[in-house]
Amino acid sequence: MSESVHDYMIRLGRAARDASRQLARVDTAQKNRALEAIAAALDASRAALIAANERDVANAQANGLQAAMVDRLALTAARIDDMIEGLRQVAKLPDPIGEIRDMRHLPSGIQVGKMRVPLGVVGIIYESRPNVTIDAASLCLKSGNATILRGGSEAIHSNQAIAHCVALGLAEAGLPAAAVQVVETTDREAVGALIGMPEFVDVIVPRGGKGLIERISRDAKVPVIKHLDGVCHVYIDKAADVEKAVRVADNAKTQRYSPCNAMETLLVHRAIASDVLPALATIYLEKGVELRGCPATCELLGQNVIAASEGDWFAEYNAPILAIRMVASLDEAIAHINHYGSHHTDAIVTEHFSDARRFLAEVDSSSVMVNASTRFADGFEYGLGAEIGISTDKLHARGPVGLEGLTSEKYVVFGNGHVRT
Amino acid sequence: MSESVHDYMIRLGRAARDASRQLARVDTAQKNRALEAIAAALDASRAALIAANERDVANAQANGLQAAMVDRLALTAARIDDMIEGLRQVAKLPDPIGEIRDMRHLPSGIQVGKMRVPLGVVGIIYESRPNVTIDAASLCLKSGNATILRGGSEAIHSNQAIAHCVALGLAEAGLPAAAVQVVETTDREAVGALIGMPEFVDVIVPRGGKGLIERISRDAKVPVIKHLDGVCHVYIDKAADVEKAVRVADNAKTQRYSPCNAMETLLVHRAIASDVLPALATIYLEKGVELRGCPATCELLGQNVIAASEGDWFAEYNAPILAIRMVASLDEAIAHINHYGSHHTDAIVTEHFSDARRFLAEVDSSSVMVNASTRFADGFEYGLGAEIGISTDKLHARGPVGLEGLTSEKYVVFGNGHVRT
Numbered sequence: 125m126s127e128s129v130h131d132y133m134i135r136l137g138r139a140a141r142d143a144s145r146q147l148a149r150v151d152t153a154q155k156n157r158a159l160e161a162i163a164a165a166l167d168a169s170r171a172a173l174i175a176a177n178e179r180d181v182a183n184a185q186a187n188g189l190q191a192a193m194v195d196r197l198a199l200t201a202a203r204i205d206d207m208i209e210g211l212r213q214v215a216k217l218p219d220p221i222g223e224i225r226d227m228r229h230l231p232s233g234i235q236v237g238k239m240r241v242p243l244g245v246v247g248i249i250y251e252s253r254p255n256v257t258i259d260a261a262s263l264c265l266k267s268g269n270a271t272i273l274r275g276g277s278e279a280i281h282s283n284q285a286i287a288h289c290v291a292l293g294l295a296e297a298g299l300p301a302a303a304v305q306v307v308e309t310t311d312r313e314a315v316g317a318l319i320g321m322p323e324f325v326d327v328i329v330p331r332g333g334k335g336l337i338e339r340i341s342r343d344a345k346v347p348v349i350k351h352l353d354g355v356c357h358v359y360i361d362k363a364a365d366v367e368k369a370v371r372v373a374d375n376a377k378t379q380r381y382s383p384c385n386a387m388e389t390l391l392v393h394r395a396i397a398s399d400v401l402p403a404l405a406t407i408y409l410e411k412g413v414e415l416r417g418c419p420a421t422c423e424l425l426g427q428n429v430i431a432a433s434e435g436d437w438f439a440e441y442n443a444p445i446l447a448i449r450m451v452a453s454l455d456e457a458i459a460h461i462n463h464y465g466s467h468h469t470d471a472i473v474t475e476h477f478s479d480a481r482r483f484l485a486e487v488d489s490s491s492v493m494v495n496a497s498t499r500f501a502d503g504f505e506y507g508l509g510a511e512i513g514i515s516t517d518k519l520h521a522r523g524p525v526g527l528e529g530l531t532s533e534k535y536v537v538f539g540n541g542h543v544r545t
Numbered sequence: 546m547s548e549s550v551h552d553y554m555i556r557l558g559r560a561a562r563d564a565s566r567q568l569a570r571v572d573t574a575q576k577n578r579a580l581e582a583i584a585a586a587l588d589a590s591r592a593a594l595i596a597a598n599e600r601d602v603a604n605a606q607a608n609g610l611q612a613a614m615v616d617r618l619a620l621t622a623a624r625i626d627d628m629i630e631g632l633r634q635v636a637k638l639p640d641p642i643g644e645i646r647d648m649r650h651l652p653s654g655i656q657v658g659k660m661r662v663p664l665g666v667v668g669i670i671y672e673s674r675p676n677v678t679i680d681a682a683s684l685c686l687k688s689g690n691a692t693i694l695r696g697g698s699e700a701i702h703s704n705q706a707i708a709h710c711v712a713l714g715l716a717e718a719g720l721p722a723a724a725v726q727v728v729e730t731t732d733r734e735a736v737g738a739l740i741g742m743p744e745f746v747d748v749i750v751p752r753g754g755k756g757l758i759e760r761i762s763r764d765a766k767v768p769v770i771k772h773l774d775g776v777c778h779v780y781i782d783k784a785a786d787v788e789k790a791v792r793v794a795d796n797a798k799t800q801r802y803s804p805c806n807a808m809e810t811l812l813v814h815r816a817i818a819s820d821v822l823p824a825l826a827t828i829y830l831e832k833g834v835e836l837r838g839c840p841a842t843c844e845l846l847g848q849n850v851i852a853a854s855e856g857d858w859f860a861e862y863n864a865p866i867l868a869i870r871m872v873a874s875l876d877e878a879i880a881h882i883n884h885y886g887s888h889h890t891d892a893i894v895t896e897h898f899s900d901a902r903r904f905l906a907e908v909d910s911s912s913v914m915v916n917a918s919t920r921f922a923d924g925f926e927y928g929l930g931a932e933i934g935i936s937t938d939k940l941h942a943r944g945p946v947g948l949e950g951l952t953s954e955k956y957v958v959f960g961n962g963h964v965r966t
Contacts, residue, residue, distance in 0.1 A: 145880075145883060145907070145909075148906055148907045148909070149903065149906060149907050222906065228928060230926065230927070230928050232921070232926060234917050234921055234926070236921075236926075236927045236928060239905065239906075239913075241906070241909075243939055243940070244909065244939065326939055326940075327939075327940060347768075347938075347940045365962065367962065368961070368962030371962050371964055372960075372962060372963075372964060374964075375964030375965060376964075379964070379965055379966075459566075462566060471958075473962075482570065484660065484957055485569055485570060485643065485660075485662070486566070486569045486570050488566075488569070488662075488665065489955065490955050490956060491955065491956040491957075491958060492660075492955060492956070492957055492958070493957070493958040493959075493960065494957075494958070494959050494960065495959070495960045495961055495962050495963070496655050496958050496959065496960025496962075496963045496964075497960075497963065497964045497965050499964070499965040500653070500655055500657075500958055500960075500963070500965055501956070501958075505651065505653060505655070505657075505965070506651070506657045506956060506958075507649060507651050507657060517768075518664055518665065518747055518748075518953045519664070519747075519748060519768045519940065519941040519953065520940040520941040522953055522954060522955060522956075523955065523956045524956070532939045532940065532943050533943060534910065534911050534912065534913060534943060534944065535911060535912040535913070535922070535927060535943075535944045535945070536905055536912075536913055536914070536915075537892075537912060537913070537914040537915070537917050537921055537922075537927075538914075538915050538916070538917065539793075539914065539915065539916045539917025539918075539921075540789070540916055541786065541788065541789030541792050541793060541894075541916050541917075542793075542916070542917045542918065542921070543792055543793060543795075543796030543797075543800070543917075543918045543920070544796060544800055544918050544920040544921055544926070545800075
């Protein structure tokens with residue numbers, strides 16, 4: 125007699141669509157009240173959250189999950205603080221919804237512009253981090269979208285405990301319960317249903333490893349905001365300031381190795397290679413970074429570098445390994461980045477104004493930088509206040525996605541009984 | 546020994562990608578020179594264009610094509626004038642590429658903003674109208690995109706003749722030949738290849754009937770800017786000005802029956818129905834429009850209206866048929882539109898300020914209007930200068946799509962050796 129997973133998901137979808145209609149007429153103050161009330165509910169439920177999380181962590185350990193995954197799963201007091209703080213930060217962000225721009229009178233007499241509106245219903249599919257539940261719910265709520273959240277099965281108790289706090293906050297602010305729904309089943313069929321109902325879901329944001337995202341993108345009947353590879357470059361131009369070049373190339377690689385915006389390949393103009401590469405090699409080797417170079421780099425740096433293969437230029441190491449290639453010109457650098465890169469984030473270090481302009485225009489990446497570390501490619505660093513992810517798509521949202529990426533614009537037309545002739 | 550269709554398309558794709566890299570560094574003047582040179586080449590090739598088109602028309606007639614399709618296929622002197630004028634209009638439009646907005650200094654010291662850039666390579670799939678070749682090529686070129694154009698097989702000679710003029714214009718302006726490529730084969734496999742190479746094509750814009758667009762959307766591995774149904778509504782609010790209501794509701798239905806932005810269902814508040822519906826019914830019946838009403842409408846209008854079925858509320862007639870429904874409130878009108886409509890274009894006629902605001906915010910359509918005819922939903926009427934189509938998607942471009950819909954924005958970051966800490 126029990127409901128099938130598919131029917132359950134359809135029910136969530138229909139409820140989300142209905143809730144999205146109600147959210148379309150909710151004002152900023154009410155959305156902010158809900159965010160604050162969810163924060164208060166989390167704060168008041170710390171013991172319950174930690175108890176629920178302990179069950180998940182114990183199960184994960186019993187099932188032999190990797191230590192790194194167990195770490196991502198754990199809800200410490202500090203992580204609960206971060207969730208609460210995150211909610212309050214999102215409450216403080218300007219509300220993008222309802223913004224009207226470019227209202228212009230046209231020769232026919234009508235006035236036309238664009239109004240920013242929610243997308244409608246956002247489906248989030250993520251892995252073991254329970255804090256994503258709050259990050260995603262808060263951004264979707266602030267941008268007027270209903271959300272369906274499908275977290276990893278290993279975090280099910282944590283996510284249900286968080287969902288309980290969200291429900292309390294929504295109720296306190298008078299918002300529909302279906303504004304934020306956390307999927308209660310760990311059945312994998314739920315994912316297939318969620319990405320297969322375009323009548324109820326407007327966009328899917330998968331957050332997790334590349335395998336998850338590729339699978340979802342391939343199977344989804346709903347548009348997906350994707351984040352695939354981060355093969356990021358720093359190009360040290362011949363007109364680079366040496367000190368800035370060393371600082372940026374060091375930071376882009378070594379500040380943290382695993383993020384998608386860390387540099388994977390360093391390109392250096394031949395004319396400046398002997399001024400920057402030996403100093404950089406010393407830094408990298410001291411920090412334990414393995415260097416893989418083109419023939420000219422191997423010749424310059426000697427035994428400190430091993431020969432790179434063709435595959436190295438395409439590699440996203442997410443590890444203390446760096447590919448280094450010398451180039452003869454800006455053109456060669458741009459061609460390398462557009463061919464081998466992943467169109468994520470690429471930087472030039474130069475003091476040459478026109479080369480900088482060319483790099484910005486011609487490198488086909490979601491973030492292009494001059495004299496700054498690729499590690500800045502991040503919603504917080506860009507001043508978005510928060511991010512739901514980094515998009516490697518070109519359509520709709522590109523690069524770090526904040527509230528605006530969760531919205532759409534519609535045309536508004538004002539007349540006074542105007543008709544077309 | 547001849548090349549397979551698949552290999553041929555891959556070759557076009559690779560050439561288009563290369564050309565798109567070159568277009569990324571072309572300035573506005575050079576793009577405009579190419580548009581003007583193509584216009585001049587068309588003007589100088591009128592006899593050849595008409596001769597090529599006569600072959601297509603003769604074949605179409607011999608193959609028993611419908612008269613309406615043959616009409617769309619025909620290249621008259623006036624249509625050649627329109628293509629030439631279209632090119633010159635696009636040359637006059639402001640260039641969206643390179644526009645930088647919102648450059649802001651952030652606490653870390655970096656400066657971040659967004660720069661408008663081409664999407665890269667646009668694939669256009671269309672049916673028999675040869676003028677689409679020029680419309681689409683000109684918009685893509687102006688927005689810095691390389692294009693691959695796949696027209697209907699019945700227009701192959703016309704399209705090749707146009708392609709020859711395009712090639713002359715590109716060469717004269719010093720742009721790569723592969724900036725605009727017209728597919729030379731009529732093999733259907735070419736469409737499958739074009740929509741299946743995301744490494745070379747960034748977006749597909751299908752132009753044609755719903756069947757074509759659904760098929761392409763379903764099979765494409767490349768994102769598609771879609772145009773599906775246009776089930777448009779006019780809602781006459783109880784606070785409507787009667788004269789404006791009659792004018793708008795007449796125009797929205799009868800100015801032309803076939804466009805997607807023509808009204809298909811008229812909603813009328815009960816309190817004003819007897820003031821507007823009899824007058825409107827007289828107009829519609831004089832113009833030969835069949836009326837299908839809800840029970841209350843049938844009661845009011847008597848034998849002039851037949852009973853509507855549930856299917857009528859979903860119908861896109863594109864014909865002199867109109868469904869009419871009375872509603873008891875603004876809420877009921879909004880719920881009807883969001884449920885039965887296609888999220889294309891919907892209008893309210895009212896003098897009530899707050900009802901107008903609610904309609905704008907809560908009707909989930911790409912164009913929402915107050916006191917204006919739905920027939921205005923069009924790129925030219927909206928002042929876009931031209932349109933590549935009308936999108937019924939919510940992500941990326943929504944509503945009439947002009948140059949901006951063929952672009953993307955990337956983040957630009959300026960530093961002075963800044964690193965992340």
